[in-house]
Amino acid sequence: MAKVLVFIDNPGTSLKKSSLELLTLGRSIGETAVALNGKLHDDVAAAFAEYGVGTVLLPSAEDLDDFLVAPKAAYLAAAAGQAGADIVLLDNSPEGKEIAARAGIRLNAGVITDVVAVDADGTAHKSVLAGSYNTACKAGTAVSVLTVKANNVLPEPAAAPAALETVTVEVPAVSAAARITAREQKVASGRPDLTDARIVVAGGRGLDGDFGPVEELADALGAAVGASRAATDAGWISHDAQVGQTGKTVSPQLYISAGISGAIQQKAGMQTAKVIVAVNKDAESPVFEIADFGIVGDLFDVLPQATAEIKKRKG
Amino acid sequence: MEDSLKIIVLVKHVPDAQFDRHLTGEGYTTDRDESILSELDEYALEAALQLAEARGGAKAGNQVIALSMGPSGAVNAIKKALQIGATEGVHLTDDALAGSDAAATSLALAAAIRHLGSGAPVDLVLTGMASTDGETSLVPAQLAERLDLPQVTFASSLEVDGGRLTARRDADTSSETVEAPLPAVVSVTDQINEPRYPNFKGIIAAKRKSITTLSLADIGVDPAQVGHAGSWTSVLSAEERPPRTAGTIITDEGDAGIKLVDFLAAQKLL
Numbered sequence: 001m002a003k004v005l006v007f008i009d010n011p012g013t014s015l016k017k018s019s020l021e022l023l024t025l026g027r028s029i030g031e032t033a034v035a036l037n038g039k040l041h042d043d044v045a046a047a048f049a050e051y052g053v054g055t056v057l058l059p060s061a062e063d064l065d066d067f068l069v070a071p072k073a074a075y076l077a078a079a080a081g082q083a084g085a086d087i088v089l090l091d092n093s094p095e096g097k098e099i100a101a102r103a104g105i106r107l108n109a110g111v112i113t114d115v116v117a118v119d120a121d122g123t124a125h126k127s128v129l130a131g132s133y134n135t136a137c138k139a140g141t142a143v144s145v146l147t148v149k150a151n152n153v154l155p156e157p158a159a160a161p162a163a164l165e166t167v168t169v170e171v172p173a174v175s176a177a178a179r180i181t182a183r184e185q186k187v188a189s190g191r192p193d194l195t196d197a198r199i200v201v202a203g204g205r206g207l208d209g210d211f212g213p214v215e216e217l218a219d220a221l222g223a224a225v226g227a228s229r230a231a232t233d234a235g236w237i238s239h240d241a242q243v244g245q246t247g248k249t250v251s252p253q254l255y256i257s258a259g260i261s262g263a264i265q266q267k268a269g270m271q272t273a274k275v276i277v278a279v280n281k282d283a284e285s286p287v288f289e290i291a292d293f294g295i296v297g298d299l300f301d302v303l304p305q306a307t308a309e310i311k312k313r314k315g
Numbered sequence: 316m317e318d319s320l321k322i323i324v325l326v327k328h329v330p331d332a333q334f335d336r337h338l339t340g341e342g343y344t345t346d347r348d349e350s351i352l353s354e355l356d357e358y359a360l361e362a363a364l365q366l367a368e369a370r371g372g373a374k375a376g377n378q379v380i381a382l383s384m385g386p387s388g389a390v391n392a393i394k395k396a397l398q399i400g401a402t403e404g405v406h407l408t409d410d411a412l413a414g415s416d417a418a419a420t421s422l423a424l425a426a427a428i429r430h431l432g433s434g435a436p437v438d439l440v441l442t443g444m445a446s447t448d449g450e451t452s453l454v455p456a457q458l459a460e461r462l463d464l465p466q467v468t469f470a471s472s473l474e475v476d477g478g479r480l481t482a483r484r485d486a487d488t489s490s491e492t493v494e495a496p497l498p499a500v501v502s503v504t505d506q507i508n509e510p511r512y513p514n515f516k517g518i519i520a521a522k523r524k525s526i527t528t529l530s531l532a533d534i535g536v537d538p539a540q541v542g543h544a545g546s547w548t549s550v551l552s553a554e555e556r557p558p559r560t561a562g563t564i565i566t567d568e569g570d571a572g573i574k575l576v577d578f579l580a581a582q583k584l585l
């Protein structure tokens with residue numbers, strides 16, 4: 001049976017949904033262990049056991065967070081060696097991909113990013129060229145390192161919980177690493193996280209500085225708020241909300257685009273959404289070429305009317 | 316005046332995303348008929364030019380070397396970089412490189428960078444945040460690992476002073492200040508600057524700039540380590556997804572908000 005190592009970075013006091021997804025995926029392929037960075041809280045240890053994790057590896061050093069990527073990758077590679085892992089799974093976050101990139105070199109292991117499914121033999125499935133192709137890829141190396149996109153696995157505890165043991169991994173010295181000298185926490189919006197929200201309502205230049213109609217519709221739907229680069233560049237909303245080639249890639253059940261023309265770089269981040277709704281006053285906007293339901297109209301009329309109607313129906 | 320810098324900017328030649336892009340042939344590589352300088356690499360080039368100009372530019376000995384690995388057409392990405400302002404170009408090209416994955420690409424680029432640093436050492440390697448075709452962002456981190464240099468990725472600002480760099484990096488939950496000694500590998504985001512366009516003077520000046528061609532033999536890389544043969548990952552199959560097609564388009568007649576909610580209800584999305 002394949003040995004799978006799941007990397008989990010600073011879970012704090014509870015595991016994120018995407019971590020539970022990785023554990024569930026890992027178990028479907030083989031025997032799972034976790035390489036943890038950060039403190040192992042009791043509740044997290046309990047969750048690991050519940051998800052069938054037998055071993056948690058912990059780094060000998062506590063300062064991995066003070067440097068950019070390199071020491072975490074060195075730790076993960078050492079942990080994979082120690083655990084005899086055949087497959088290493090990580091989050092598909094920018095940092096997850098970079099840790100994977102470097103650990104891959106250390107392990108002489110092929111790295112595949114943006115994975116949505118993994119077969120028992122390690123074949124990984126992903127889409128490329130902004131969602132225009134579905135591909136199957138495989139690492140020909142003894143170890144493969146895969147970064148897995150959120151929301152593609154249903155988290156499920158193991159039939160029988162495992163007895164958890166912890167093991168320390170000696171972190172190899174890394175001579176050349178950039179030091180993180182300051183860190184400013186961002187304030188959470190209280191809305192669902194953009195990358196794994198079921199519904200996203202996004203606004204563009206057509207909002208003309210006023211995100212109110214988009215936010216109100218998002219809240220009525222329990223959705224995350226997204227934006228085009230024109231809107232983030234103008235400073236109307238944080239860069240974190242940007243969807244597209246240089247922002248986030250989202251694949252929600254529903255993407256509502258308002259006042260966004262649908263440039264190729266915007267489409268790159270949202271065209272794999274299940275259902276796309278577009279509101280734009282220009283009937284010639286390219287966004288209508290990919291919309292399942294398009295409304296040629298003024299968003300300042302359409303959005304508030306829809307919000308009020310949703311509230312009315314939900315009572 | 317601050318010390319002059321020797322900067323290598325990595326520029327990739329990629330299919331233009333404005334056209335349909337296709338995966339072809341053995342190994343399902345991208346078809347490069349309509350190709351351009353990857354637009355995200357223009358931000359790296361601009362960052363390099365600004366650092367060089369702040370130190371007196373080419374006249375003061377600053378070098379901005381545009382390095383591209385790819386088939387013959389990749390020379391066009393280098394030419395564009397020279398027109399924009401790079402001081403010289405280097406084209407790493409070899410038939411054996413075709414089909415290289417990120418690991419093989421970073422191996423070859425690392426060897427080329429070592430080769431280019433064998434005389435005067437390189438101070439900075441600047442890259443884009445991702446290639447617009449591969450979109451993996453693996454190459455910069457793998458280069459840093461292979462060259463054993465500090466990695467500063469996704470920089471949204473970059474300053475260099477007295478042999479050290481300071482950068483800002485925006486992550487989802489926090490924004491970080493990062494410091495490292497030179498030399499370092501730095502990838503930059505599209506937030507860092509506003510890339511310039513080549514102007515007439517630049518286009519004329521580019522004609523006199525040199526482009527060096529390097530083969531695998533020149534940089535001491537065994538052809539078996541790169542290309543399809545040397546790659547650690549391979550694409551087993553690729554299936555084109557049917558393009559999205561337009562659905563129902565209506566014009567607002569005063570009740571489009573209601574119709575929108577009807578549509579969501581019919582799709583069970585409420």
Ligand SMILES: Cc1cc2nc3c(=O)[nH]c(=O)nc-3n(C[C@H](O)[C@H](O)[C@H](O)COP(=O)(O)OP(=O)(O)OC[C@H]3O[C@@H](n4cnc5c(N)ncnc54)[C@H](O)[C@@H]3O)c2cc1C
Nearest residue numbers: 204205206228229230244245246247259260261266281299
């Ligand atoms: C390297 C690079 C990377 C990029 N990355 C991204 C990215 O990640 N994400 C991204 O989104 N863009 C990105 N862009 C920018 C992209 O090319 C477009 O410029 C941008 O998406 C345009 O944003 P927009 O649609 O909001 O603005 P516009 O193109 O100006 O469109 C505004 C739309 O609003 C409509 N409108 C105006 N008023 C109303 C109203 N009252 N009611 C209804 N509709 C109205 C107009 O008809 C128009 O279609 C990138 C560009 C580059 C060069």
Ligand SMILES: Nc1ncnc2c1ncn2[C@@H]1O[C@H](COP(=O)(O)O)[C@@H](O)[C@H]1O
Nearest residue numbers: 325326384442443445446451452453454
């Ligand atoms: N073949 C190549 N030639 C030159 N630079 C490259 C090449 N491939 C990747 N890069 C650089 O690495 C960055 C990230 O690419 P990627 O890892 O493919 O997303 C790009 O923006 C380029 O700066």
